[in-house]
Amino acid sequence: MKTSSEAHDSEGPFRVYTPATLGAAIRHYREEAGLSQAELAERAGLNRTYLSDLETGRETEQVKRILRVLKQLGVRMTLEKADW
Amino acid sequence: MKTSSEAHDSEGPFRVYTPATLGAAIRHYREEAGLSQAELAERAGLNRTYLSDLETGRETEQVKRILRVLKQLGVRMTLEKADW
DNA sequence: TATGGATGTCCGGATATCCAGACAACGACG
C-alpha cells in the first residue's frame, strides 16, 4: 500500500465539533509526534493535568462557547498537520 | 470580475494562529451572515460583551493555551464555511 | 516479581473569565 513515500498514515484532517473531538485530535497528533503528555505540556508551558483533561474531552465552557458561535454561523473548524 | 456565479466573495478559509485571527474570522462570517453581535450572541446563548471581546481579539488565555499546543504539534487550525 | 514510564483522576486554592448593566461614539436616516 502506498508505494511512494514513508509510513505516513496521516489520518486526514480532523473536524472539530465538540470538546471531545478537539481532544481526540490533539491526542492523535501528540502520539503521532511521539510525545508524552508531560513532554508536550512542558513544551507548551502548561500543566499535564490540564492536557489530560483536554484530551479526554473534559475541557469545558470556553471551548463550547466558541464552538457554539461557529455552529450558529455554519462555520467548521478543521485541524490538520501543517506539513511544511 | 468573476463572471461566473453570484456575489460570493467567500474570502476563502481562515488560518487561525492567534486570538486575533480567530476573532477576525468570526467577525467576517458574522457579517457575511448579516447578523449583529447582539443577534449572534442571543442565538449562541452568550453575552454580547463577550462576543465583542472575542472579535476584537481580547480573548485570552484559554484560546492561547490551545493554540500553543497545536503550534508545538505542528498542527494548523482552519475555519471555513460549511457550505451545505 | 519489581521497577519504571505513562495516564486518569482527586483535592484546594489562586486566578482568570464571563456576565449584566451602563455609557459614549459613530453612522444612517427621518
Added chain:
DNA sequence: CGTCGTTGTCTGGATATCCGGACATCCATA
C-alpha cells in the same frame, strides 16, 4: 437636528478554570 441601531469599553461580582501535588492503575520489560 434627533433618534435609532451598532459596537467598544468599563466596573463589579459570581463562577469556572488551571495549577501543583499526590495517588492508583496499566503495561512493558528486566
